[in-house]
Amino acid sequence: MKSAIAIIGAGPCGLTLARLLHRKNIPFTVYENEESAATLVSSGSLDIRKETGQLALQEAGLYNAFAQKARWEDDRVTFFDSYGELLHRATGEAEDGEDGLKTGGKPEIDRRSLRDILLESIPQNQIVWSHRLTKLSFDGVNSSPVLHFSNGNTVGGFSLVVGTDGAWSKVRAAITSTKPQYAGSTFIETRIQESSLLHKTLTDKIGHGIALFLAGPSRMIIQRQGDNSYRIYFGITAPEHFVGTSMDLNDTQATRDMLLSSFFKGWAEDLRDYIRNAENFRSWPLYQLPTESFGWNSVPGVTLAGDAAHLSLPNGEGVNLAMKDALELVTKIEENGLEHINKAVEEYERDMLKRGKYHIKAGEEMDRLMTHPEGAKAVVKAFAER
Ligand SMILES: Cc1cc2nc3c(=O)[nH]c(=O)nc-3n(C[C@H](O)[C@H](O)[C@H](O)COP(=O)(O)OP(=O)(O)OC[C@H]3O[C@@H](n4cnc5c(N)ncnc54)[C@H](O)[C@@H]3O)c2cc1C
Missing domain, CATH: 3.50.50.60 (FAD/NAD(P)-binding domain)
Known part of the structure; x- marks a missing residue:
């Protein structure tokens, strides 16, 4: 047909x-x-x-x-400041449905x-x-x-x-x-696998769900994935083609150094450790329709x-x-x-x-x-x- x-x-x-x-x-x-x-x-x-x-x-x-x-247990968002101090945590409101399946809330998949x-x-x-x-x-x-x-x-x-x-x-x-217009921010993504020595610090600090560490123009967003690894987005405020012209993500050490010395300068050392150990960077310049x-x-x-x-x-x-x-x-x-x-x-x-x-x-x-x-x-x- x-x-x-x-x-x-x-x-x-x-x-x-x-x-x-x-x-x-x-x-x-x-x-x-x-x-x-x-x-x-x-x-x-x-x-x-x-x-x-x-x-x-x-x-x-x-x-x-x-x-x-779906990962109903990951329906949780936690806010921290750049010193790693926990400010607020909200847990999802899923309900048990008549058929024994959960419903509502914001489960992750x-x-x-x-x-x-x-x-x-x-x-x-x-x-x-x-x-x-x-x-x-x-x-x-x-x-x-x-x-x-x-x-x-x-x-x-x-x-x-x-x-x-x-x-x-x-x-x-x-x-x-x-x-689409560039919105002034770019996410630089990395991943911490279960085999990494840092993984335990993440399960202790964040556990389930998504955590946002916010400090003005820079932010770290860390989210637990289905395989128990954590995906980290380093959010930076930067010009549209900054990544690619002023930052070469293929040069892992130079990328780490730039994030540490400028965008995440003054942040708590345990958070900066995520940058020191980050690799396989990928960028997401953020666009929207006007x-x-x-x-x-x-x-x-x-x-x-x-x-x-x-x-x-x-x-x-x-x-x-x-x-x-x-x-x-x-x-x-x-x-x-x-x-x-x-x-x-x-x-x-x-x-x-x-x-x-x-x-x-x-x-x-x-x-x-x-x-x-x-x-x-x-x-x-x-x-x-x-
Ligand atoms: C870093 C980041 C994190 C995000 N996190 C979330 C989140 O947590 N929750 C949420 O709700 N949303 C999130 N989003 C947004 C979400 O990813 C998108 O809104 C969603 O994927 C849109 O779905 P879509 O099918 O419209 O488009 P897409 O997912 O972009 O799919 C488009 C498809 O079209 C294909 N395609 C593209 N061009 C062509 C072409 N010319 N010819 C043929 N095929 C083509 C592509 O290969 C792709 O398969 C996030 C986005 C980003 C950038």
Whole structure:
């Protein structure tokens, strides 16, 4: 059967959308840049929330699989200052559901586990790997969308193309001229494995969940992963191309020295030990879509979801909203029917754009708090005033 819907990108948003369409017997094809499931980005841990991510998984018929893999014990956030003094700890509020499975709260799951649950739930012949979209154009005869891939393939004839191709979406240009803007911060990531001598100090100090050490422009975010290792993000305030021009992450010792002598100077020595032992650095420069120019008029045959639609600074909601978008879009398509798909998209976008703008602003507010000159004290105060 010819696919009605093309999904560009097999991230959490695209795969949730694919699963939900599969459940409704609506034909689709996913086109993904990566060669296979093995090379899909799958690092890090994500907290999955009740009204968004958990709801989408329920509607996808995957909640049981999720609840069994989720780390409910990691639903915990702790704030410290740069001297390592504990200022505040909040533990999750999951409940026991009627069926014996936990529900609610913000349980963590490894991105890889979530990917596997979603991937295994859709027919593999409906995912086309090694297809990087370079451009979306419109057929001159009936104005339907045409996909152009870097391998030279061109495919058309879809009722709808959904761009779930993340921050640097190629579908987005068919709808809006808005582009991601660098937000002034970069995360430099490392990992402390269970075999490291430092691991015990981390289990003693942090244990489960995520810990934020905040001190004005610099911060350390440490998060327990499913294999019991800890992922550390050294958050620095720096120009857009600082990493790559002024900091060479391949030179491990020079990177450590720069972090110690400038960004984390004056921090407690036990925290600086994490830098002294860090290796295999990776950088995440943080981008967002600008709020002032956010929004567009619906374009027939094309829409966006997830980060492609509303890329925000990390605020804990990114993957959750991405999955909620997928659920809302499928609900609208089912309500309106495939023959009125453009009306479905208009209705979906009306709510999604409101959610998206709110989400981007929430990311900005989170970033402002995380880099506040008063450090963790400002965040704890904001929590108390809620
Ligand atoms: C450091 C960091 C930490 C984060 N932590 C959290 C967290 O704890 N909780 C949370 O909710 N969110 C978190 N986020 C945000 C979260 O990762 C994203 O919001 C989420 O992954 C968005 O899902 P998505 O499917 O829309 O996009 P993505 O996950 O980016 O997936 C996009 C997919 O499209 C594919 N693709 C890209 N371009 C093309 C193309 N041209 N052609 C074909 N395929 C393409 C990619 O290979 C990928 O598979 C974090 C983000 C960062 C940077």
